[in-house]
Amino acid sequence: MSKVQRLKMAKPAKFDFIRTVQSHGWFDLLPFEFDEERAKLSFVAGSGVGTFVKCSVADGGETITVEVVGDEVNRAEIERQVRHILRLDESFELFYGMLEADKVLHWVPSRSSGRLLRSPTVFEDLVKTICTTNCSWAMTKIMVTNLVEKLGEPVGNRRAFPTPEVMASVPLEFYKDEIRAGYRSAYFVELAGRVAAGELLPEGWLTSVLTTAELKKEIKQVKGVGDYAAENLLKLLGRYDGLALDSWLRAQFYKKHCAGAACDDKKIAKHYHHFGEWKGLAIWCDMTEDWFE
DNA sequence: GCGTCCAGGTCTACC
């Protein structure tokens, strides 16, 4: 029987747990699981001592409550990961200040929107982002589920997201036949191999001193990562200069601002230009305004 | 049942 530990963590002034968890599709991808009825987000985290543990996070009113199931737990490491996935240390003051008088996005600060859920590691976010390219959301879920179910370390009745080392240990055919990743298979083999060998360090992108343009160029060196995927990952890293336009975002923009008619990407860029380095978050908030209505 | 299109794009070759 594993031990259960409970932690309480301070909540930022402007913070909405549900809006953060359901800010985009990640909460619906394993190892994340969201119990809507209990408003509890579960995931599998590195314990900090070389093993994995099951975690569940909920809004405890004044605090954020965390339940950890596992025998060996480094509490500081668990707290760090919860802070990371919920972006508890990220300041949105400048963004909210910019929107107070905005005709369209004035609702964002009052509803504490804009925090985008992220995975415990950049590597996991990178792999998941590649799984979103050129396919339906249903296909993304199939690929991520297969990765976790077939390569993830078992943790009780759950599984962790596979490590770069484990992903690097299986051949191309495994990705094609078992993960159903199709042409992306070669990308995963190369990416996992480079990360496992220490040649590529995605976690370092979190604290990179490079400009966003330089960092985007570096991220695009990863095979399978183009403009959309790089800008999407940059948003998860806390850099919102890029719009990360994909077919869904374009379709939403056409519906909301062009009466359903398609328009050029340049028109979309111009529409959000005045938000400067926050434009990627501005378009996301704008396009998802009705998600919580 | 079968063919076609498309979905939270990217890569490569070519101009």
Place this chain on the structure above:
DNA sequence: GGTAGACCTGGACGC
């Protein structure tokens, strides 16, 4: 730098 065509998969749709 811009563009065309190929690339895996599976679900939706029309016939």
